[in-house]
Amino acid sequence: MIKSQFDGLAILLLVGLCLLFGLNQVVVKFGxxxxSPLMQAGLRSIGASVLLIAWMLWRGEKILRRDGAFWWGMLLGVLFALEFLFIYMALNLTTASRTTIFLYTSPFVVALGVHLFVPGEQLSKVQAAGLLVAFIGVFVAFRDSLDADASLLGDSLAxxxxxxxxxxxxxxxxxxxRHQSPARVLLYQLVVSALILPLLSWLLNEPGIVSLTPSVIGSLLFQIVLMAFVGYMAWFWLLSHYPASKIASFTFLTPLFGVLFxxxxxxxxxxxxxVGALLLVALGIYLVNRPARRTGKIV
Structure with missing residues (x-):
């Protein structure tokens, strides 16, 4: 059942995940x-797939099951892999700051998509304005680093x-x-991306694995265990219990935490x-998640 409003646990979990995702942006640099980028993402998916399958087997959850959701799961896995492909291609053509700003237009895609295709999750005008305010906050945070190293193609790929x-x-x-367990939802995305991303790395002539120093290994373990296994599992649990557009509004905190780390x-x-960016993002999140006012006449 989808809850219309966040409780304390959801807010704490969302902020914690944004902290984790922001820290991951720094940890990836060590990796x-x-x-190389796509190979790193592929290794992350491979390692997390092994952990997730072991977790599901330990809990007695079937890995393969005829439930009518297989092809939808495969589609999710392909979308998940394509997301990383275009992000890394963008980073090769434009700056990280510009990539971040364009990447965080994603909550608008979520808001429009659920408005059109998911009954009961439509945003009000005030909530839509909240998304815009939060996005402006991200722009303010990165505007000083928007230098001349811009690329129309790179921005478009982002x-x-x-x-x-x-x-x-x-x-x-x-x-x-949406009726699957968080583990099964994540399994499709990890396994498909584990197959696609290393292949894409090879096709794009990435150097692949060059050196496995302690810091590189530590980075990979962080991404596999905390980011892709624990973090994504918690993320999909949230998506199964709360409105997607409201969850997406919290992701604007991630790049700010990334800058902080x-x-x-x-x-x-x-x-x-x-400071101003954080205030704007906080205001935007508040507007998106503010309970709707109930109006009515006393008869």
Whole structure:
């Protein structure tokens, strides 16, 4: 059953996941010292698939089952893999800051998709405005680093990546996959991407695995265990219990946490714009999740 409003557990879990996802942006940089991007994502999916299958077997949950959701699961896996393909292609052509801004148009894709295809999850005008305010907050956070190294193709590829990210959520909520357990939903995406991403890495002539230093191995373990297994499992649990567009509004916190961790761990610059950006994102999240006012006449 979908709950219309977040409770304390959901808010705590969402903020924690955004912290985890933001930290992952920094951890990936350590992994790139020894493993190319798509291969790194592929190894993450392979390792997390093994953990997830072991978890499902331990709990007695069937891995293969005739439930009418197989092809929808395969579609989700392909969308999941394409998302990473276009994001990494964008990063090769434009700056990380520009990629981040265009990537976080994804909540708008989710909002429009669930409005059209998922009954009962439509956003009001105030909630739509909240998404826009939160997006402006992300823009403010990254505007100082929007330099001249721009590429129309790179920006367009980032937008395509955002579309596939949002489309994954919409297909999940609008298809029979919404009745699956979070583990089964995640299994399709991990297994399909585990097959596709290493192949794409080879086709695009990535160097693959270059060096497995302790920091690179630590980065891979973090991504496999905490990000792809624990983090995504919790994410899909949330999607099975709460409105997708409201969950998507919290993702605007992720790049801000990413900047914060980059400052703490990598000693990257932190600007005063971050304070204003955080306030805007918080205001946007509040507007999206504010309970609707009930109006009525006393008869």
């Amino acid at each position: 790139l010292e020894g493993v 937008l395509v990546g955002a579309f596939f990210w949002g489309a994954t959520t919409v297909v999940l909520k609008a298809s029979p996959q 980059a400052w703490l761990i990598l000693d990257e610059q932190l600007t005063f714009d971050m």
